Amino acid sequence: MAPPAPQSGILLVDKPQGITSHDVVARARRALGTRKVGHAGTLDPMATGLLVLGVGASTRLLTYVVGLGKEYRATVRLGASTVSDDADGEVVAWAPSRTVSDAAIDAAFAGQVGDVQQVPSAVSAIKVDGRRAYARVRAGEDVELAPRSVTIESITRTAEPRRLVVDGHDVIDVDIVVRCSSGTYIRAIARDAGTSLGVGGHLTALRRTAIGPFAVTEAVDGASLPDERPELLGAAATAERLFPVVRLDAVGAVALSQGKRIPVEHSDTAGPVAAIAEDGRLIGLVRVDRGIARTLVNFPTDGAEG
Incomplete structure (x- = not known):
């Protein structure tokens, strides 16, 4: 067998x-x-x-x-700064936050919405002269990273700020939902909100709720995992979520799988189109130009895609 x-x-x-x-x-x-x-x-x-x-x-x-694009739920603590901009790092500074108003907190987050230049957290996987930034920080080096262009679509506060006392210091915990582009550091949002308010800030909880x-x-x-065998979302079903779709008859599916260019009934596109056979298999990702599909990425045609 x-x-x-x-x-x-x-x-x-x-x-x-x-x-x-x-x-x-x-x-x-x-x-x-x-x-x-x-x-x-x-x-x-x-x-x-x-x-x-x-x-x-x-x-x-x-x-x-x-x-x-991605969506996150996060909790930001204002009034304390950490070396990593999150709860895993050592607290390096406390600042009284009692007088910070809810309106000022909302403004600190609103000021980060849009197309912004964000400086990533120093404790990150970004390489600096061939070494990870976090490794340099842990070795005691001062690391300054260049700002990056990111898009923050929205930062929404989901509850009233909670005013607490932690280790004898006044802090404020704020729950937010962030919708943003790939490459955005939520830790940096927490840090920058705290910096703009003059009290410092870091992330105490983070949950990614969506990717595209x-x-x-x-x-x-x-x-x-690994005790249970998980069910996969098949290649074709995944491609249908990500791209426009063109349906192929049996002849077209065979021809495209052989690397041939084939005529299709689909408008021209700059980006990928998922070419799916009658039996539901993903044959490949194609680009359509003047009604002709040309393969960008091919997929197995022996049923191995699940």
């Missing part, structure tokens, strides 16, 4: 707190029995929420997921 075709598809995982994204990838590999698992962006160990993993041939789709069309409510619990 022939061995079963390798699985292919997208796995949505709700990452638990306290483990790395690479730990989740390792668990998925064991659960699925394959080494070919990649990710479309990591989360810090402190954070929870949505990870998008590609399995088998569907790792080819991850390129198109990485740059999608994928929501954490669809995800499997990462704590259940």
Whole structure:
């Protein structure tokens, strides 16, 4: 009997707190029995929420997921600054926050909405002269990163600010929802809000709730891996969420899988179009120019995509 075709598809995982994204990838590999698992962006160990993993041939789709917009739920603590801009780092400064008004807090977040130049947190994976920034910080070096262009669509406060006393210091905890472009650092939003208010700030909780069309409510619990074999979202179903679709008859599907250019009934597009066969298989991603489809990325046609 022939061995079963390798699985292919997208796995949505709700990452638990306290483990790395690479730990989740390792668990998925064991659960699925394959080494070919990649990710479309990591989360810090402190954070929870949505990870998008590609399995088998569907790792080819991850390129198109990485740059999608994201949604996060976060808690920002004003009145304390940490070395990492989150709760995993040592507190380096406290500042009285009792007089900070709710209106001032809202203004501090509103000032970060739009197309902005954001300085990433120094404790990040960005490389500086070949070494990760976080490694340089942990070695005692002062690290200054260049600002990056990001788009923050909205920062919405979801509850009244909570005024607390922590370790004898007045602080304010603020729950927010952030919708933003890829590359945005939520820790930096917390830090910059605190800086603008003159009291410092850092992140105490972070949960990623969506990446593009994928929501954490669809995800499997990462704590259940690798004990349970998770169900994948197939390559074709994933592509239908990400791209416009052109349907192929049997002849067209075979021709495109052989690398030929074929006529299709679809308007011209600059970006990818998902070419899907009558039997539901994703044949490839194509570009359509003057009614002719040309392959950008091909996919297996032996049923291996799941």
